[in-house]
Amino acid sequence: MNATEEKARRSIGARRNPASAEAILDAAEAVLHEAGYSGFSIEAVARRARAGKPTIYRWWPSKAALLIEVYQRQKRDIVYADTGNIEEDLFQFLRSLFGSWRDTPAGNIFRSLIAEAQFDAAAAEALADYARGRRAYTGKLVERAIDRGEVARGVDPSQIADMVSSYAWTHLLTGRLDESEDKLRAAVGAIVNGIKV
Amino acid sequence: MNATEEKARRSIGARRNPASAEAILDAAEAVLHEAGYSGFSIEAVARRARAGKPTIYRWWPSKAALLIEVYQRQKRDIVYADTGNIEEDLFQFLRSLFGSWRDTPAGNIFRSLIAEAQFDAAAAEALADYARGRRAYTGKLVERAIDRGEVARGVDPSQIADMVSSYAWTHLLTGRLDESEDKLRAAVGAIVNGIKV
Secondary structure (H helix, E strand, O other), X not given: OOHHHXXXXXXXXXXXXXXXXXXXXXXXXXXXXXXXXXXXXXXXXXXXXXXXXXXXXHHOOOHHHHHXXXXXXXXXXXXXXXXXOHHHHHHHHHHHHHHHHHHOOHHXXXXXXXXXXOOOHHHHHHHHHHHHXXXXXXXXXXXXXXXXXXXXXXXXXXXXXXXXXXXXXXXXXXXXXXXXXXXXXXXXXXXXXXXEO | OOHHHXXXXXXXXXXXXXXXXXXXXXXXHHHHHHHOHHHOOHHHHHHHHOOOHHHHHHHOOOHHHHHHHHHHHHOOOOXXXXXXXXXXXXXXHHHHHHHHHHHOOHHHHHHHHHHHHOOXXXXXHHHHHHHHHHHHHHHHHHHHHHHOOOEOOOOOHHHHHHXXXXXXXXXXXXXXXXXXXXXXXXXHHHHHHHHEO
C-alpha cells in the first residue's frame, strides 16, 4: 500500500500500538494461509499472536474488519496512474485490480468477504464501509479529470468509480478475471465516452 | 416470467414432466419460505414434494440450479421495454430489477446464491450459466438500439448488459437497493452516452 492510499484508509485503530498491530496482522495472515477462510477466527488469530481477544476487538470491531486489512496487505499495489487521460487511468486501475485478484490470495479473500457479508451484519457493515472508501478513492481519478476539463462538471466521481468497481466485483464473483485487455478497455471506454466534455 | 423470457431460458429439463416439475418447484418455494436459505436442501424439497431425490437431480443438476428457478418464479416480471430509446429501456430494466429485489424475497435468494457460489463449484457453475443467459437477454435491448441506428455498430451488446447488471449486483450485495431514480438514470446515462452514434 502506498502512502497516499494509506492516508485514504479509514482511521480505524488510529491510536493502536503499531508493533502489536503488526504482530496481529502477521498472525492473521498466517492463520488465513494455513487454515483458509473457513478456519479464520479472531480466536485463532489471538492464539497465534499471543494477544488477548479484547485487544484485537479494540482495534478491529469484527472479524471482517480484520480480514479487510489483511486483504489490503495481500493485494498487490493497485495502480492509480495520473497519465492525464482518464480512460488510460481507469484502464490501468482495472487491469491492476483484476491482476491482483487473479494472481494473489487477495481475490479469494475478497470474494469470501463479500459472501460472508450476505449472512453476517458486521461483515456487511465492514464491507460497505470499505467499499465506500474505495469508491471515494478511485473517484479521485475522475475528480482530477473534471479539474483538467476532460470530464464534464456535474458528473459524480464516486458514481463512476462505483460503475468501474461493480464491473470488477461481478467479474471476481463469476470467475471472469481473465477478461482480455481489449474487453477492459471497451468497458472503460463506454463509461468514459459517456462523461467526456 | 413472460413468454419471451421463458423461451430465452436455458433448456435444462426440457423433457421433464410439467406437472411433477411444478409440484417440485412449489415444494421448493414452500421449503424456502419456511426454512430459509440455510434450511433449503434437495432432501427437504424431495420430502415435501413426495418425489425421489434422483427425479429432482435429473431435472436440476444442483441445489443452486433449482434455487435459480425458484428465484425466477419469485422475482416480479422485469421490464424489458421497447420505447425506441435505449436509455429509457435500460433505466426501466434497472428500476424494475432493483424494485423486484427490494420488494420480493427474490433479492435475498439471489444474494444467497451469489454467496454460495463463492464456496461451492456447482453453485458457481449454475450462477455463471444463469448470468450469461441474462446478459444475452438484456443485451437484446442494445441489439435493437444498434439495429435502429441509435447505438454504434461494434458495441458488444452483452458487455453493455454486463455493465448494467454488474451495477445492479453490487448494489444488491452492499445493501444499496434504495438508490434514487436520478442515480439510476445517471448510471445508465453514462453508459449510453458512451456508446451512442
